[in-house]
Amino acid sequence: MDLFSADEHDLIVELMNLGVGRAAHALSQLVSDEVLLSVPRLEFISVPEAQKAFHKDLPPFLAGVMQSFEGFINGRAALLFPEARSLELVNAMIGEELTADEITELEHETLAELGNILLNHCLATLANQLHEQIRTDIPRAFSISAEELSGTLNLNQGNPENTLVMLVQIDFSLRNSALRGYLAFIIDLHSADTFVSALRSYLAELL
Amino acid sequence: MIKTSLSLLLVDDSRIARLSLKRQIQSLALDITLLEADSADSAEALLASNDTPDFALIDFNMPGRDGLELAERIKQSYPQVRMALVTANIQDALAQRAKEMGLAFLPKPTTAEQLGTFIQQD
Numbered sequence: 001m002d003l004f005s006a007d008e009h010d011l012i013v014e015l016m017n018l019g020v021g022r023a024a025h026a027l028s029q030l031v032s033d034e035v036l037l038s039v040p041r042l043e044f045i046s047v048p049e050a051q052k053a054f055h056k057d058l059p060p061f062l063a064g065v066m067q068s069f070e071g072f073i074n075g076r077a078a079l080l081f082p083e084a085r086s087l088e089l090v091n092a093m094i095g096e097e098l099t100a101d102e103i104t105e106l107e108h109e110t111l112a113e114l115g116n117i118l119l120n121h122c123l124a125t126l127a128n129q130l131h132e133q134i135r136t137d138i139p140r141a142f143s144i145s146a147e148e149l150s151g152t153l154n155l156n157q158g159n160p161e162n163t164l165v166m167l168v169q170i171d172f173s174l175r176n177s178a179l180r181g182y183l184a185f186i187i188d189l190h191s192a193d194t195f196v197s198a199l200r201s202y203l204a205e206l207l
Numbered sequence: 208m209i210k211t212s213l214s215l216l217l218v219d220d221s222r223i224a225r226l227s228l229k230r231q232i233q234s235l236a237l238d239i240t241l242l243e244a245d246s247a248d249s250a251e252a253l254l255a256s257n258d259t260p261d262f263a264l265i266d267f268n269m270p271g272r273d274g275l276e277l278a279e280r281i282k283q284s285y286p287q288v289r290m291a292l293v294t295a296n297i298q299d300a301l302a303q304r305a306k307e308m309g310l311a312f313l314p315k316p317t318t319a320e321q322l323g324t325f326i327q328q329d
Binding site for chain 1 (some may be wrong): 220221222223224226227263266269270294295296297298299315316318
């Protein structure tokens, strides 16, 4: 999809880098550990392509958090982890002397707050840099199979041909555990016009 | 002057967020009584039935009324409460609105130092 020019694509990567950098700083404070994040890999794909990518790249069972947003861009953002790893994250965040039962009980709430912080840092940085505003909804945590993800993200809501998926993939690593996490941003094509014009005015000031 | 005993109202819909804020506040070794609420409504109920706290840490994104709507009400009814908006939503526009209302703006995750500075500044 040639919705964005090469410069615009580059700018989005750069802004996501900034956002993810902020998120990494936040995550490292939360888990009291050094966090290494890979450079985000950015893809713009259609709904069927996104479904294929989820199927190919994601582990069969996922723990995640979803947050809707609206403003100069509208859509849903999700933070996804292999389910087997999410308890390690919870442990790293609130760990200490908790029993396995207590950790399981707190898993969803911890993920929701983690997602809230990471997704908001990305979205808010994007909005701040582009001098735009965005409203984020209450985060919702879930545990699902990879097949259920399209439904959970409302990927087929409305006409799939009108939905552009901006998929951002990031690898996380902590000192004590290797975690692979994914960030996915589903952006409605209807709202991409304002996104494109925000990117253009940013570039116009820059170039 | 810091009073011998302080009280702080914590408003966040996330139990985890309250847990981490609580842990950080407790690490400050100050004599602080905590009141906890998970929504703007329950915060107002707590305020009506307790001594007015010295401080309030308020989340922005909550089901029902958001943190700034609650802050506006607190400002009207309990103007002596010093408030901070504690949020992962680090947008400049939101920080600006908080500042205009006289609130401190603390990005999540907070650190114990930031909370200590907020509590002890006068």
